Amino acid sequence: MDARQLEYFLAVVDHGGVSRAAAALYVAQPSLSQALRTLEHDLGQPLFHRIGRRLVLNDAGRALVEPARQVVRGLATARSSVESVGGLAVGRVEIAATPSQAVEPLASLIKTFTTAHPGMTVAVRAAFTASSVIDMVRSGVVEVGLLASTEEPAAPGLRFTELGRQRFVLVTPPDGPFPPGHVVQHGELAGRRLIVGQTGSGMRRLVDRIRDGGVELAPIVETEHREAILPLVLNGVGMAVLADSWAGLAERAGALVFDLEPAAHLHISLASRPDALGPAAAAFLASL
Structure with a gap:
């Protein structure tokens, strides 16, 4: 087993197939397929169910994913550490972030x-929920995660750096029912159509709490x-409860932004594996 085989294995997992993985890695598809077969031979068992041209992870493959990420990430860290001896002029930091905090x-x-550090490259990966960010940091997909949660986050083996809080606000079309400067009580949302993110997001949990409270x-x-939420609001489809990170963009686009009472907040944190x-990544955290 070598690092190249693990890199090819992870590429197949992340890109959903051999042909897409080969294209992403700029290698010939037969070479990648051979590397996978060699890896399976070295491990003594297959890693995928082969269904036609599709490869689907089996139990052995799923067990290999996280250790493989740690090996590949560790080698990248070792390479970066050596390169940084001459000064941190170039490098790459990978960050997972939830949408509003992005x-x-x-x-x-x-x-x-x-x-x-003008020579640095930053890659941002999308994660829709705080738990997804934590999983991506823990498994080694990224080194740093930016997340928002209704409670202060905690997870074994991870370090969290608190950045502050974001308040939830109500965003309405410019011809909405509330005058500028009005503080909107939860009860005033009765009968209003709200636009929300998927289940598990902070905005959805707050809207569910408002509804469970009898509104x-x-x-x-x-x-x-x-x-898509802000365009939907501006087109008059409904209102939206968003983190106030969107407030400036919403107002510049012509929407109205209102404080909500009772107030609700998100804890904003950076997660990393110490x-x-x-x-x-260490320089990124130090720049805070």
């Missing part, structure tokens, strides 16, 4: 980091595309 504070964090809402519009942090 608007802010991630944009500001990246600006600060790249200003201090009769109109049918809800649910979308997994967080970037035992497996490369120089670039």
